[in-house]
Amino acid sequence: MTAAQLMRTALYDEHVRLGARLVPYAGFEMPVQYAGIIKEHDAVRQRAGLFDLSHMGQFLLEGEGVAAWADTLTINAVATMKPMQARYNIFCNERGGTHDDTIFYRLDGRWLLVVNGANVQKMWAHLNAHSPASGVRLHNRHGRAALIAIQGPRSVSMLQPHVAGLDLASMRYYFSAEGKVEGVPAIIARTGYTGEDGFELFVEGERAPEIWSGLLRAHAADGLEPCGLGSRDMLRLEAGMPLYGHELTEEITPVQAGQSWALKLEKPHFIGKTALGAQLEGGDFPRIVGLIVDGRAPAREEYRVFAGGREVGQIRSGSIAPSLGNKNVATALVSADTATIGTRLAVEIRGTAHEATVVPLPFYKRQK
Amino acid sequence: MAVPEQLLYSKEHEWVKIAGDTAIVGITDYAQNALGDIVYVELPKVGAKVEQGGNVGVIESVKAVSDLFTPISGEVVEVNPKLDIDPAVVNKDPYGEGWLLKLRPGNSGDTRNLLSAAEYEKIATD
Numbered sequence: 001m002t003a004a005q006l007m008r009t010a011l012y013d014e015h016v017r018l019g020a021r022l023v024p025y026a027g028f029e030m031p032v033q034y035a036g037i038i039k040e041h042d043a044v045r046q047r048a049g050l051f052d053l054s055h056m057g058q059f060l061l062e063g064e065g066v067a068a069w070a071d072t073l074t075i076n077a078v079a080t081m082k083p084m085q086a087r088y089n090i091f092c093n094e095r096g097g098t099h100d101d102t103i104f105y106r107l108d109g110r111w112l113l114v115v116n117g118a119n120v121q122k123m124w125a126h127l128n129a130h131s132p133a134s135g136v137r138l139h140n141r142h143g144r145a146a147l148i149a150i151q152g153p154r155s156v157s158m159l160q161p162h163v164a165g166l167d168l169a170s171m172r173y174y175f176s177a178e179g180k181v182e183g184v185p186a187i188i189a190r191t192g193y194t195g196e197d198g199f200e201l202f203v204e205g206e207r208a209p210e211i212w213s214g215l216l217r218a219h220a221a222d223g224l225e226p227c228g229l230g231s232r233d234m235l236r237l238e239a240g241m242p243l244y245g246h247e248l249t250e251e252i253t254p255v256q257a258g259q260s261w262a263l264k265l266e267k268p269h270f271i272g273k274t275a276l277g278a279q280l281e282g283g284d285f286p287r288i289v290g291l292i293v294d295g296r297a298p299a300r301e302e303y304r305v306f307a308g309g310r311e312v313g314q315i316r317s318g319s320i321a322p323s324l325g326n327k328n329v330a331t332a333l334v335s336a337d338t339a340t341i342g343t344r345l346a347v348e349i350r351g352t353a354h355e356a357t358v359v360p361l362p363f364y365k366r367q368k
Numbered sequence: 369m370a371v372p373e374q375l376l377y378s379k380e381h382e383w384v385k386i387a388g389d390t391a392i393v394g395i396t397d398y399a400q401n402a403l404g405d406i407v408y409v410e411l412p413k414v415g416a417k418v419e420q421g422g423n424v425g426v427i428e429s430v431k432a433v434s435d436l437f438t439p440i441s442g443e444v445v446e447v448n449p450k451l452d453i454d455p456a457v458v459n460k461d462p463y464g465e466g467w468l469l470k471l472r473p474g475n476s477g478d479t480r481n482l483l484s485a486a487e488y489e490k491i492a493t494d
Contacts, residue, residue, distance in 0.1 A: 021404075032431070033404060036404060036405055037404060037405050037430045037431070038405045038430065038456075230404070230430060230431055234430065296407070296408045296452065296455065297408050297410065297428070298407060298408055298428055300433065319430060320407045320430065326407075350410075350426070
């Protein structure tokens with residue numbers, strides 16, 4: 001895709017003004033960093049960071065039949081969601097591979113489905129191909145709606161003064177409310193992708209800059225940092241959260257990626273159920289593990305992983321982890337017999353073997 | 369963007385400072401800024417013979433792996449020991465504490481292929 005075809009989010013002018021480094025991502029010119037990836041990472045862990053996530057897909061689902069229909073396409077339960085609850089969910093293919101990982105937000109009389117930016121066209125086609133049951137209407141808000149996230153331990157105190165008539169501290173994790181931020185109508189959800197407390201704000205694109213600049217103006221002095229996709233990737237990896245295209249792909253199932261907690265085999269039927277059930281039952285499948293790699297050289301995607309000279313898998317994501325004293329962490333897809341915690345493996349980095357140890361995920365867990 | 373007058377530069381964004389029979393090599397302020405947070409530097413061993421323009425290692429930032437080229441030929445006499453402990457020193461002080469290699473220059477003619485500060489600045493700001 002050439003630069004001329006790239007889309008811009010509603011916050012593009014704000015990013016340019018803030019000196020962001022913009023890169024093509026999911027069809028948009030997106031900020032990968034402003035002041036620096038590690039500095040932004042630290043802001044989120046210690047104070048709060050502000051993210052433009054408007055490249056993500058937002059589909060509105062309306063009608064009586066939404067929950068029953070969505071339950072046939074996803075591995076987690078939709079119908080049992082309470083009003084204003086949010087729930088992580090995964091769409092699979094018939095082989096159990098991952099079509100996309102998403103969040104359903106149950107709103108007042110409708111549902112918001114948030115899909116990965118890179119999967120918007122694929123998911124829109126998928127939903128329409130599995131022709132909605134009678135009574136389901138789909139609206140694609142992609143490109144018009146914006147998504148702003150504020151993430152970090154000070155999210156509540158920084159966001160609260162800008163929200164009228166809603167007590168943010170009492171909002172439950174993975175719940176949402178409809179309200180106003182800076183006077184702009186928004187869906188305010190206590191969700192995120194950083195391993196910290198925080199909120200995601202779904203708003204109309206044309207009014208998103210009012211929220212973005214209002215929050216930065218009010219809180220830049222007490223440490224609210226604009227944050228790009230670079231720090232977001234580092235934060236989610238530390239928090240052990242899968243990223244589509246890395247830990248989850250059309251070939252890597254949710255069971256392999258450690259997401260079986262979201263798999264509801266008691267649902268009567270959904271795409272991929274047979275394959276996922278059989279995989280779980282069989283047990284001997286390659287799976288995603290966490291690695292701490294010795295030394296300073298980062299392990300990067302697709303580097304090969306060995307156990308005693310035998311190739312057993314490959315790296316899927318890797319980064320230094322500032323929250324772990326700058327240790328090198330990675331996820332790898334490895335054979336079942338080498339996936340036990342404590343197993344010593346080797347990562348091939350430019351022809352040299354670097355020792356690594358299988359460790360539990362997540363690498364980082366916030367103090368509550 | 370800082371481009372000190374007294375140094376020589378390569379098109380690949382390395383600098384070299386020749387002092388007697390030692391040449392100090394590093395990457396420019398422009399390069400460190402373009403790379404972003406540097407997390408790892410891999411350099412040749414002391415004693416290695418390197419050729420002008422040759423690949424002598426890698427510099428890794430959070431997001432990318434980049435090849436490192438030497439702006440002059442020579443024998444490696446020292447590599448910056450600080451880089452193992454704190455590679456971010458290259459970001460903080462690319463022309464000082466963040467130097468990469470010291471070489472015994474092998475070919476005095478090498479400097480003819482290098483750029484002045486003014487010439488380099490033109491390339492880096494294009």
